[in-house]
Amino acid sequence: MSYKIAIGSSDGINVDLKFGEVKSFLIYEVDEEAKLIENRKVNDEENNLTEIVCGSTENSNGTGCGGAGGGCGAGSGCGGAGNGCKGPEEVISKVSLISDCRCVVCKKIGFQAQKQFEKKAISVFDVDCTVAEALKKITFYYNKIDNHKSFRKE
Template sequence: MSYKIAVATSNELYVDLHFGAAKFFSIYEVQDNGEFSFLEKRDYDESREGESIDGKPVKTAGCHGSGSGCEQGGCSGGASAKVELISDVRAVIAEKIGFNVTKQLEKKAISSFDVDCSVQEALEKITKYFYSVDNHQRFGR
């Protein structure tokens, strides 16, 4: 069974964007054999914030005074809408993913990975990890 991974990247080469700063996500499809390929780019349209997605109003997540939910000096107001945009993926890869966003992703059973490497390296490692999990193998052997 294939699955999808969303990547926050500005150039398709490096995972170089925080989740909150991403204006789009590159979606990769992973096949049963662990091979992956670019599927599509999903744009986040800030002008649609607050509208409904699949008939449900989108709530936005703001700061809570203590800085939680803030990424790169600003509040992640569109975090919920971004999570809905990629709600069909198995995992999200970004340079940094804040605590509140991680919790929103967990509620949708989406794994999140903070990485500092190339898109290729991140996808190779994460698909290997999921292959091990799916096939009940020890990871790293």
């Protein structure tokens, strides 16, 4: 049974992007071995729309999105990374983009994103390693689970 793995990487070598920083996901298909099949880009138009709405006069009271404080245009934004407002719409959009994958692998995946992935039964792996190492370990893990093998050393 083949499955797909989505990976957040800036260079294709290291898993070095947080989920919120990913502009495109490397999509690997795993059958016997992992093979890169696609570079799936995040739709920036939806993300820009969120920023425009949050930066509107309706939200110019300095309270930020949902009253988080600091204001959307204050540099920190609701996303906390200095990228302006990127609320739950961005998370849902990214999760939907890779909803055909069995798991997602990034340097860090926030709580809201983890909850959205959980709803879709997509596993989440926060790792700090190379893409090759992550693929090796995750495919080993799924091979054991899929074939009902013990993780204990024999």
